[in-house]
Amino acid sequence: MRKDAPRVCIIGAGAAGLALAYALSLRGINTLICDAGKAGHGALAASAGMIAPGAEIWEARDSASPLAGAFAALARHSASHWPEWAHRLSAETGMDVAYRACGSLIPVRQTGMAQWLAGRDIEAVSLDAGAVRARMPGLVLPDGAIFLPGDAQISAPHLISALMAALAGRGVSVRENARVATLQRHGDVWQVRLATGEMIEADFVVLAAGWAAADLHSAAAGIYPVKGQAVMLDAGTQPDWPLLRAGDVYLAPKPGGRLLVGASVEPGRSDAATEPGMATALIERAARYLPHIASMPRLAHWAGIRPALPGLMPRAGLAEPGLVVALGAYRHGVMLAPAIAEGLAGLIDESRADMLLAPFAPDTVNEGLSSAG
Numbered sequence: 001m002r003k004d005a006p007r008v009c010i011i012g013a014g015a016a017g018l019a020l021a022y023a024l025s026l027r028g029i030n031t032l033i034c035d036a037g038k039a040g041h042g043a044l045a046a047s048a049g050m051i052a053p054g055a056e057i058w059e060a061r062d063s064a065s066p067l068a069g070a071f072a073a074l075a076r077h078s079a080s081h082w083p084e085w086a087h088r089l090s091a092e093t094g095m096d097v098a099y100r101a102c103g104s105l106i107p108v109r110q111t112g113m114a115q116w117l118a119g120r121d122i123e124a125v126s127l128d129a130g131a132v133r134a135r136m137p138g139l140v141l142p143d144g145a146i147f148l149p150g151d152a153q154i155s156a157p158h159l160i161s162a163l164m165a166a167l168a169g170r171g172v173s174v175r176e177n178a179r180v181a182t183l184q185r186h187g188d189v190w191q192v193r194l195a196t197g198e199m200i201e202a203d204f205v206v207l208a209a210g211w212a213a214a215d216l217h218s219a220a221a222g223i224y225p226v227k228g229q230a231v232m233l234d235a236g237t238q239p240d241w242p243l244l245r246a247g248d249v250y251l252a253p254k255p256g257g258r259l260l261v262g263a264s265v266e267p268g269r270s271d272a273a274t275e276p277g278m279a280t281a282l283i284e285r286a287a288r289y290l291p292h293i294a295s296m297p298r299l300a301h302w303a304g305i306r307p308a309l310p311g312l313m314p315r316a317g318l319a320e321p322g323l324v325v326a327l328g329a330y331r332h333g334v335m336l337a338p339a340i341a342e343g344l345a346g347l348i349d350e351s352r353a354d355m356l357l358a359p360f361a362p363d364t365v366n367e368g369l370s371s372a373g
């Protein structure tokens with residue numbers, strides 16, 4: 001821990017909060033993280049762990065958001081940092097986050113698709129039905145597919161364990177069952193009050209409380225929940241496949257011969273109930289591509305709540321002096337974790353604005369910061 005380190009309190013031990021705490025600890029700044037529940041068990045634990053900028057950029061191709069180009073740049077940049085993050089976490093903790101550079105398959109081939117993707121720096125390879133069959137026996141894609149070799153994935157449960165171990169090893173405090181009730185600035189000092197009445201003082205507060213952040217500060221205005229349900233199946237053997245990204249359903253082969261099928265998109269819902277009908281619907285959608293999926297034993301069915309903002313774009317940066325937000329990563333919080341964490345760590349440590357994050361800064365921003373790529 002550096003002697004000149006600012007006191008930083010992070011609200012929310014999710015994808016955003018844990019990754020930022022890790023990035024800050026690499027700079028010698030140890031934070032205090034408060035989570036209302038169990039660390040990592042917000043949306044992060046529900047995540048499919050896909051780091052798939054190619055598939056995400058393709059699926060968002062009709063987005064009217066003026067930030068679409070900036071999002072593509074941030075997603076590519078963050079994905080390019082994942083191998084180093086995975087390697088560092090594993091070297092430091094001995095825990096594998098199951099990073100696999102498996103690529104994605106998109107089961108459509110449209111004229112001009114590969115060129116469209118190439119124009120956004122996404123490598124794309126066209127495969128006909130025979131090539132798909134040869135590489136992935138069992139998968140039925142009669143129209144062939146586009147393969148995006150740059151996409152990858154981790155395992156969210158493995159990531160949570162590794163991040164928690166790394167933070168513990170570095171002396172970072174993670175307080176669980178520590179719900180923050182209010183935060184207020186008094187001059188240069190922020191006061192974070194827990195529901196228990198305990199008060200924590202900090203030079204910087206990071207609001208990273210997922211979909212519930214709007215209860216705490218107006219800097220989170222507009223955030224809303226988008227429930228997602230997913231299912232884990234026992235595929236028997238480990239299919240060495242890419243991710244399959246089919247729009248209304250995806251398949252993500254996971255360690256131990258498991259197959260994750262996701263995910264519903266239910267805006268406005270913040271309950272974590274699982275509905276058997278939704279699991280059946282997901283499996284039926286997946287059976288279009290993998291007919292024998294219906295006979296695979298179900299291992300688990302869960303729901304998580306994604307934090308979304310209007311335009312489905314993240315918000316990350318300085319909202320007012322000493323108040324940093326890391327919000328609204330929607331279905332991209334794992335993919336974007338390294339870029340947002342490193343960008344915000346530079347902001348807190350050096351008052352340095354990150355050019356890739358700048359388009360996602362809150363409105364009232366960022367005068368007097370130096371800039372760097």
Ligand SMILES: Cc1cc2nc3c(=O)[nH]c(=O)nc-3n(C[C@H](O)[C@H](O)[C@H](O)COP(=O)(O)OP(=O)(O)OC[C@H]3O[C@@H](n4cnc5c(N)ncnc54)[C@H](O)[C@@H]3O)c2cc1C
Binds near residue numbers: 036229304327328335
């Ligand atoms: C089914 C599903 C599949 C997904 N798949 C992917 C994927 O493949 N790739 C990808 O990149 N993303 C994926 N996501 C999205 C990803 O999980 C989220 O973008 C990410 O977890 C958001 O991170 P966060 O830190 O903002 O929120 P969370 O991870 O939800 O963390 C917020 C934390 O804040 C805490 N909190 C809330 N209120 C308070 C309070 N008052 N005081 C203290 N703590 C508080 C919560 O307990 C929680 O732990 C998926 C999500 C779902 C639901």
